[in-house]
Amino acid sequence: MDRHQLETAAVRATYLRGLTSVPLGLLFLLTGLGNLGWAPATKPLVYLACIAVLAVAWAGISRYYDVHYGRIRIQKRRQLRLTLACAVCFGAALIGGSVLDFRLDLSVSVFAVAFGVAMLVWSSICVGLRADHVLVWGALIAVGLVPVWGGPADNTSAAWLPIGVATIIAGLLDHRALSRSFGPVSDEHVVV
Amino acid sequence: MSSSSDVPALDRLVHEPNRLAILTVLSSTEEADFVFLQRTLELTNGNLSSHLSKLEEAGLVTVGKSFVGRRPNTSIALTELGRSRIEDHWVRLDRLKGLAAHKMHG
Numbered sequence: 430m431d432r433h434q435l436e437t438a439a440v441r442a443t444y445l446r447g448l449t450s451v452p453l454g455l456l457f458l459l460t461g462l463g464n465l466g467w468a469p470a471t472k473p474l475v476y477l478a479c480i481a482v483l484a485v486a487w488a489g490i491s492r493y494y495d496v497h498y499g500r501i502r503i504q505k506r507r508q509l510r511l512t513l514a515c516a517v518c519f520g521a522a523l524i525g526g527s528v529l530d531f532r533l534d535l536s537v538s539v540f541a542v543a544f545g546v547a548m549l550v551w552s553s554i555c556v557g558l559r560a561d562h563v564l565v566w567g568a569l570i571a572v573g574l575v576p577v578w579g580g581p582a583d584n585t586s587a588a589w590l591p592i593g594v595a596t597i598i599a600g601l602l603d604h605r606a607l608s609r610s611f612g613p614v615s616d617e618h619v620v621v
Numbered sequence: 622m623s624s625s626s627d628v629p630a631l632d633r634l635v636h637e638p639n640r641l642a643i644l645t646v647l648s649s650t651e652e653a654d655f656v657f658l659q660r661t662l663e664l665t666n667g668n669l670s671s672h673l674s675k676l677e678e679a680g681l682v683t684v685g686k687s688f689v690g691r692r693p694n695t696s697i698a699l700t701e702l703g704r705s706r707i708e709d710h711w712v713r714l715d716r717l718k719g720l721a722a723h724k725m726h727g
Contacts, residue, residue, distance in 0.1 A: 432711065435645040438661045439653060496692065499657025504649050611660045 437556075439501045440511070444555040445607035446494045450600025452483040454593045461589030497614045498607070514554050522547035527585040541573030541588040548599070561602045569595040631717075634679055635710045639664060640672050644681065644707040647699045655695040673697060681706055 459479055463470030470476055503511070526543030533539065545566040552562045572591045579587070608614075635641055642662050647653060659669050676682045681703030685696045699707070 432645060435642055435661075436649050438646050439650045439657075442657065442661070495689075497656070498660055500652075500654040500689075500694070500696070501657050502651040502653070504651055507649060612663070 439503050440507065441556050442498060442607070442611060443501060443503060444552075445603045445610065446491070446498070447600035447603025447605075447607065448490045449487055449494070450596050450603065452487040452490070454595075454597035454600060456480065456483050457589045457593030457596055459593075461587060461593060464586030464589060498611055511555065515551060518547040518551045518554075519544075530585045536576040536578055538573040538578045538585070538588045540585040541591055542570050544588070544592050545570035545573060545595070548595075559606065561606075562599065565595050565599045565602065631713060632706060632710050634675065635681075635706055637672075639668065640676060641707075641710070643669075643672055643676065644699065644703060645711075647682065647697060648704060648707050650698075652696050652698040655697065658697065676703070 456479075459470050459476065463476060470479075502508075522543040523540075526540035529539040529543075548566045548569075549558065549562060552558055552566070569591055573588065635644060639662065643658060646658060646661055655669065655673075658664070659666070662669070664672070673682065673684055677684050680700055683698050683700055685698075687694050687696070
């Protein structure tokens with residue numbers, strides 16, 4: 430391993446914990462279905478119960494990574510830079526995308542496109558762009574640009590569906606990249 | 622032509638490849654645990670423990686043992702001395718590389 434790889438190992442190992450994206454992607458799907466009027470997801474109690482289940486799943490997956498891939502606390506300065514980059518990328522995408530969708534009333538989903546672009550920027554900052562990032566988030570951008578999106582409300586509401594699917598697929602691919610970089614899970618790493 | 626006094630001396634404790642890798646990985650963290658270092662550097666338990674002991678004795682890292690839930694956990698952090706020694710070491714290596722390149726082209 431060269432110097433750069435060693436210095437970025439902690440950030441890569443944190444970012445590539447892709448299975449944690451699965452509950453998040455499911456939450457996006459649930460939100461999209463609720464926005465489209467799917468009855469179970471529109472009931473607040475059901476929605477909150479689903480969030481609780483997904484939060485428990487997320488905590489379990491995080492624990493799995495801590496046990497099998499180790500615990501890391503990234504250097505404060507670096508962590509601050511990543512947090513700021515994350516806030517700027519997704520703040521701009523979520524707020525800017527939905528505002529533009531409502532204002533411009535286009536037949537494309539600016540929200541989905543902005544989310545895809547934010548993910549590409551975020552991935553390139555954290556771990557550098559891989560071909561699968563370009564494929565998954567590029568596909569989301571392409572879906573957002575297909576002129577089939579309905580009224581202004583729909584552009585943002587329904588966009589959560591492809592965003593959810595893309596988040597889950599990207600997470601699974603990140604997990605695969607983690608296994609390739611840091612080795613598959615084995616018992617010898619668990620107990621110290 | 623460079624004289625021998627231009628050639629930076631290398632820190633032998635830090636220059637050993639596995640210890641250099643351990644310190645470089647730790648330099649981007651506040652703290653990391655044994656499992657993470659082992660996975661990243663593909664070292665055996667014994668090998669990693671032995672290097673960490675040497676680094677701890679020299680005051681370059683601190684090693685803390687605790688329980689997370691019911692599991693024992695060993696966390697490792699660079700000390701201020703360790704951080705400055707690894708930064709200094711990379712500066713020296715870069716200077717050496719520069720000198721070598723200069724010699725080859727000059």
